[in-house]
Amino acid sequence: xKNSFNILIKSPKFMLGAGIFIVMLALVLIFPMINRKDxxxxxxxxxxxxxxxxxxxxxxxxxxxxxxxxxxxQTSIRVGLIAGVFATAIxxxxxxxxxxxxxxxxxxxxxxxxxFIVIPSFIxxxxxxxxxxxxxxxxTAIIIGITSWPWTARAxxxxxxxxxxxxxxxxAKISGHSTPRIIVFEILPYIASYVVMAFVLQTASGxxxxxxxxxxxxGPYNTISLGIIMNWALVxxxxxxxxxxxxxxxxxxxxxxxxxxxMMNTGMDEIFNPxxxx
Amino acid sequence: MSSRDLLIRGRGITKxxxxxAAKTTAVDTVDFDFHKGEIISIVGExxxxxxxxxxxxxxxxxxSGGSIDYKGQPRVLxxxxxxxxxxxxxQAIFQDPFSSFNLFQRVEKLLLSCIRLQGxxxxxxxxxxxxxxxxxxxxxxxxxxxxxxxxELSGGQMQRLMIARIFMxxxxxxxxxEPTSMVDACSRSTIxxxxxxxxxxxxxxxxxxxxxxxxxxxxxxxxxxxxxxxIVERGPAEDIILNPQQAYTRQLISDVxxxxxxxxxx
Numbered sequence: 338x339k340n341s342f343n344i345l346i347k348s349p350k351f352m353l354g355a356g357i358f359i360v361m362l363a364l365v366l367i368f369p370m371i372n373r374k375d376x377x378x379x380x381x382x383x384x385x386x387x388x389x390x391x392x393x394x395x396x397x398x399x400x401x402x403x404x405x406x407x408x409x410x411q412t413s414i415r416v417g418l419i420a421g422v423f424a425t426a427i428x429x430x431x432x433x434x435x436x437x438x439x440x441x442x443x444x445x446x447x448x449x450x451x452x453f454i455v456i457p458s459f460i461x462x463x464x465x466x467x468x469x470x471x472x473x474x475x476x477t478a479i480i481i482g483i484t485s486w487p488w489t490a491r492a493x494x495x496x497x498x499x500x501x502x503x504x505x506x507x508x509a510k511i512s513g514h515s516t517p518r519i520i521v522f523e524i525l526p527y528i529a530s531y532v533v534m535a536f537v538l539q540t541a542s543g544x545x546x547x548x549x550x551x552x553x554x555x556g557p558y559n560t561i562s563l564g565i566i567m568n569w570a571l572v573x574x575x576x577x578x579x580x581x582x583x584x585x586x587x588x589x590x591x592x593x594x595x596x597x598x599x600m601m602n603t604g605m606d607e608i609f610n611p612x613x614x615x
Numbered sequence: 616m617s618s619r620d621l622l623i624r625g626r627g628i629t630k631x632x633x634x635x636a637a638k639t640t641a642v643d644t645v646d647f648d649f650h651k652g653e654i655i656s657i658v659g660e661x662x663x664x665x666x667x668x669x670x671x672x673x674x675x676x677x678x679s680g681g682s683i684d685y686k687g688q689p690r691v692l693x694x695x696x697x698x699x700x701x702x703x704x705x706q707a708i709f710q711d712p713f714s715s716f717n718l719f720q721r722v723e724k725l726l727l728s729c730i731r732l733q734g735x736x737x738x739x740x741x742x743x744x745x746x747x748x749x750x751x752x753x754x755x756x757x758x759x760x761x762x763x764x765x766x767e768l769s770g771g772q773m774q775r776l777m778i779a780r781i782f783m784x785x786x787x788x789x790x791x792x793e794p795t796s797m798v799d800a801c802s803r804s805t806i807x808x809x810x811x812x813x814x815x816x817x818x819x820x821x822x823x824x825x826x827x828x829x830x831x832x833x834x835x836x837x838x839x840x841x842x843x844x845x846i847v848e849r850g851p852a853e854d855i856i857l858n859p860q861q862a863y864t865r866q867l868i869s870d871v872x873x874x875x876x877x878x879x880x881x
Contacts, residue, residue: 504709505717507675511707513699513732526719
């Protein structure tokens with residue numbers, strides 16, 4: 338594992354992605370500590386263009402957009418990470434169970450996974466969001482997580498069912514190891530790099546889903562996320578007012594975050610792909 | 616061999632994969648009797664079902680039909696504890712040493728888990744000595760490789776470590792599924808000699824799974840010839856090789872390349 342990490346550091350793509358991501362994360366975590374104002378406080382006139390006082394101008398309510406953006410990126414990354422954790426965990430558990438146990442359990446779980454794949458998850462996302470009354474950013478993140486696991490489950494299942502028939506698993510079995518032990522020590526290490534990659538991808542797509550659903554006005558309440566900033570810009574007709582600063586920075590932030598995550602994923606793929614590796 | 620020494624007995628062992636149109640009978644009503652200290656070879660071409668049969672005997676695959684008696688009792692593998700007890704007696708070496716190792720664990724860990732399977736409570740030093748003894752049995756230096764990862768070893772070293780594992784476990788039955796087919800000719804004879812030595816020291820029953828009739832004749836007491844999931848011929852090695860009854864057996868024997876005669880490749 339340590340060895341893999343050392344190789345990873347040498348990959349320019351991974352380092353570029355990780356660099357962008359870490360710098361961004363540091364910025365949005367540190368800036369609110371320096372500028373301790375409330376991002377929802379109205380401090381200027383509506384749609385003021387960027388100036389030395391308001392770095393990214395003000396929005397329709399006269400709020401500081403740069404400060405809003407900092408909080409928005411924070412929320413979006415948090416929602417993305419929570420969604421990623423949920424999606425990866427569910428996908429991993431279902432994939433491992435289905436691949437390792439096999440037989441009827443496998444058939445059942447694979448059918449469930451396939452059903453989730455053919456139903457467009459975005460529609461489920463909208464329907465669940467509409468039907469829930471209190472939406473915090475955590476609830477939104479969980480909803481995104483439980484609608485986006487099927488691809489992870491499929492890939493994990495495929496890898497597990499091929500690993501299950503490897504000789505080292507047989508050796509572990511006839512050495513009397515218990516099933517949980519075999520899964521943790523004989524199967525998981527082999528798919529760990531894949532799971533980390535899937536997690537990064539799920540996080541990126543979680544951020545995108547949050548942005549899309551918030552832009553439709555179905556996102557979390559009482560918080561600021563990148564999607565919500567875009568939603569405000571849309572609802573209060575920032576494009577008509579010519580206030581590009583109300584939505585372009587937010588859109589670029591989404592692009593930059595997902596770009597950095599995809600870059601990390603590509604870097605990892607090049608290293609962990611068994612065909613290229615060793 | 617008297618029936619008193621009978622160790623494993625199988626009657627009507629059948630294994631069917633899939634169902635409907637895709638149904639394949641890999642092992643078809645096979646009977647066998649393995650005695651204590653006997654070396655048995657199961658010989659057949661690729662796809663004849665010999666590895667499937669081996670996995671059934673090991674308890675890694677569940678048979679679709681038939682019954683296996685172990686030490687005169689019907690074999691029970693329902694609970695994990697039952698299986699663990701069974702695997703204390705029955706162990707295996709697989710064909711591919713490279714896939715037999717967990718690439719993420721050091722060599723030491725494989726040997727330590729053997730001590731754990733036997734349920735021995737040993738001090739660190741006793742454990743070390745035991746592992747060292749096992750390695751020296753297979754001409755490996757434990758001090759040099761205990762904290763190495765499997766991919767730092769050669770195929771021959773890996774396969775010898777697998778035998779060291781068997782040496783530590785002292786099973787009653789060893790199932791060797793083509794143990795020499797992926798190592799070079801030089802390591803091959805060493806590995807075979809080690810296995811024979813194990814038999815002599817522990818009265819171990821060894822079940823060789825191989826496609827090589829020559830090898831089977833060299834090592835075994837009894838030969839089972841397997842074709843398309845069925846045992847077509849069985850008996851003492853001498854009889855089978857010198858006086859084959861079945862066309863398939865004759866075919867297998869004539870396919871063995873001979874160094875001293877010209878090869879007919881036409």
